[in-house]
Amino acid sequence: MLKNFGIDIWSNNNFIIEEGKLKLNYKSKPSLISLVKSIRDKNYKGPLLFRFPHLIEKQINRLYDTYNSAIKEYSYKGSFNAVFPLKVNQYPTFIKPLIKAGEKHNYGLEAGSKAELFIAMTYNKNAPITVNGFKDKEMIHLGFIAKKMGHNITLIIEGLNELETIIEVAKETKLESPNIGIRVRLFNSGSGAWAKSGGIDSKFGLSSTEILEAYDQLEKNNLCEYLTMIHFHIGSSMNSIKPLKNALKESGHIYAELKNLGATNLSAINIGGGLAVEYSQFNRTINYSLQEFASDVIFTLKNIAKQKGVEEPNIFTESGRFISASSAVLITPVLELFSAEYEAAHLRLKKKNPPLIEELNELFKDMKKRNALEYMHDSIDHLDSLLKLFDLGYIDLEDRSNAEILTNLIIKKAISFLEVDDYEELKRIDNKIQEKYLLNFSIFQSLPDFWGIKQEFPIMPITHLDKKPTRSASIWDITCDSDGEIEFNPNKPLYLHDVDLDKEEYFIGFFQVGAYQDVLGMKHNLFSHPTEVNVIFNKNGEVELEDVVESQKIIDILDDIDYDTNEIKSILNEKLDKNIYSILENYLYDNSYLKTTWS
Incomplete structure (x- = not known):
């Protein structure tokens, strides 16, 4: 398993892990999460690009x-x-x-x-x-x-x-x-x-x-x-x-x-x-x-x-890349985990369930550390069989839902039991058990070299670093494009934490993004640059946030690509009453990134 997300390989001692948080290894050693909270307290939401x-x-x-x-x-x-x-x-x-x-x-x-x-x-x-x-x-x-x-x-x-x-x-x-x-x-x-x-x-x-x-x-x-x-x-x-x-x-x-x-x-x-x-x-x-x-x-x-x-x-x-790459970090909140719907509360078990559903329920209840890996394999096989039965019309939609939920619960329970240090066994089935993390950013805008030439960038969470990450992670951005994904690679596996986003925030950092990514970023889906901020240390070694450049407003993005924004507002205004139009105009003067509890 990747130790400490490889910071000893790529970070040049610029970052350290203390108290479960990623910190700048400089002067007062502020944590990145403290910088995120400081800028978000000023009501800047969405992805953040910190320059150092x-x-x-x-x-x-x-x-x-x-x-x-x-x-x-x-x-x-x-x-x-x-x-x-x-x-x-x-x-x-x-x-x-x-x-x-x-x-x-x-x-x-x-x-x-x-x-x-x-x-x-x-x-x-x-x-x-x-x-x-x-x-x-x-x-x-x-x-x-x-x-x-x-x-x-x-x-x-x-x-x-x-x-x-x-x-x-x-x-x-x-x-x-x-x-x-x-x-x-x-x-x-x-x-x-x-x-x-x-x-x-x-x-x-x-x-x-x-x-x-x-x-x-x-x-x-x-x-x-x-x-x-x-x-x-x-x-x-x-x-x-x-x-x-x-x-x-x-x-x-x-x-x-x-x-x-x-x-x-x-x-x-x-x-x-x-x-x-x-x-x-x-x-x-x-x-x-x-x-x-x-x-x-x-x-x-x-x-x-x-x-x-x-x-x-x-x-x-x-040597521009050497000077600039390490100086910028993109940090973006996780909006959703796609296994979130697979919680026990969503089970719809019947008085009489298909035999394979009953077996899955027993596997979940009876799992111990000694049989965790075996039961996880069995549950994945059962799910494959149940999906085929659904295609043939032998089980209904409720049965299929129960099969998916129980299998996911078994996998999570198995991983927590195993606390594996060697993930080689799990690599064989990671495509079945990986978690999809939806992040509030655009790969095309903020990591264009990943999209264009598959450039690697160091990726890691900025908190929870005192806990073992157990979910093989596939990262999705919010563009409506299938290329907006960093797929799980079993040869270079990224593992992230299993978190309850209803109870806590979880932020992912992308590092070494200071060279070319700003200037090559494209407005795919008309997402503009993230909110940018320079992190300065004063004479006392304390942090000051300067030169905040907010993510572009939608009205400005439309103006950039040569729309007549006065015409847009005029046409919309004609078709709406005053109260509704005022709400719509507020949206025009906001950015394109998603707004949720942790956005």
């Missing part, structure tokens, strides 16, 4: 401290620099704390679109800005304007046409050129789900021939002094470090060859992203540490620079 800026700062510090330690260990002459790729999370409630946390390190931003470049130009101070992705003349002109504003900006060209446009804009505007980088298309690619980001068939970067042509163009137009960086990216979240070593060697030699050609101001290699995040609760999937990653980068580039007789390059990284 201290975890952003922790990851930034880890990144810089580890690289700078390796630089010192190897007496490396270049410097370490990093930029955050805005595509990972552009929301101001994330970006503003990130910029503040990175100020002491001069932590920069990377933009891949005009809108992202405007964010970087507005909020970035003295830290580097890099611009990746395909660019038109307007975007390149923005880069020149950013340079005019005093930004340390590098336009990384993805093709020769972009270099031609840089030359054109420089001539037309008479503005000083920003720094220029060349994205190189390496032969080597990465590993993991995003390996196709690199390699010879990647959609990004210049081939060897194009690199030489680009250098000729820079020389011809007296722009060589602005060539300061080469860039590569071989894949996000690499689970193996071996491809990185190969890519470092290849890019290191390209850097050295350009230096020896006469690119005297070329001073940096941008190694892109690639640092993996541990999403698994069950076993470690990453075969390297941050320290090993940084040491390999420094050691490899130092050796190549020495071999080629060039200065050691400054190092840039863009």
Whole structure:
């Protein structure tokens, strides 16, 4: 059985379990349930997304401290620099704390679109800005304007046409050129789900021939002094470090060859992203540490620079997932357990029942620990037989209901008797005994990578952690889509608690959701983002909840997808009397998530 929901594998010591509650392992160590209650006391219902800026700062510090330690260990002459790729999370409630946390390190931003470049130009101070992705003349002109504003900006060209446009804009505007980088298309690619980001068939970067042509163009137009960086990216979240070593060697030699050609101001290699995040609760999937990653980068580039007789390059990284993933936690209430109707109070036993129903009743009454597993198997067999009898018309609907209720009661009783530590025996029949937990959220909105690429996310309850979870769990969201489900996987089994939702709340947390999930989330069924809140610790170590962004109102969602909301209100108003319309209008100004006792 999964111990403590794998927090020793994925949480990086960010969370601890005490007194049956999941707590932040920081300063006053507040429990997550206390944060939930604090925000719900302010009448915010539905799913909640908590952001933890201290975890952003922790990851930034880890990144810089580890690289700078390796630089010192190897007496490396270049410097370490990093930029955050805005595509990972552009929301101001994330970006503003990130910029503040990175100020002491001069932590920069990377933009891949005009809108992202405007964010970087507005909020970035003295830290580097890099611009990746395909660019038109307007975007390149923005880069020149950013340079005019005093930004340390590098336009990384993805093709020769972009270099031609840089030359054109420089001539037309008479503005000083920003720094220029060349994205190189390496032969080597990465590993993991995003390996196709690199390699010879990647959609990004210049081939060897194009690199030489680009250098000729820079020389011809007296722009060589602005060539300061080469860039590569071989894949996000690499689970193996071996491809990185190969890519470092290849890019290191390209850097050295350009230096020896006469690119005297070329001073940096941008190694892109690639640092993996541990999403698994069950076993470690990453075969390297941050320290090993940084040491390999420094050691490899130092050796190549020495071999080629060039200065050691400054190092840039863009590891956005590493910085952001751990900083957000989605917490949502359980609305319903689908076995709730299978309680003894719902039995409709007759004076004379079919023999198999009588046998089920006897199994339930006579069960002891020594025969619990046997009786559970028998009850499942009996239920199969009774369902066939129902299909043949030999038993009625009341008999079928009694069969389902008694079987469910027997299974629950058996599990409570067994208190099993080894679930191997139960795995064989988990599809029969699993519980369906209906949660007040949308997978499409809050966990789009699960829906799109089956990305794992750590899942666990935030209370009841002093009790053994005994129900194999299948999680349903509230969308009317069969894909809105996290099915029980016997190879990676999730067990949750058997709770009475009429008497207590039960909240489930989804972790490592800070990278991409916000920005990729879709309004399937027109469910908007959950209510978001930043959890800040003041000087005394006490919690303060700031920057609450409430889940969108229905009227705003309709406006977002270009409905004329005044027209909607006008049509509805015409068809209803004043009192009824006022009730309906209140619903329009509420969010789409469900409202129940524990919602």
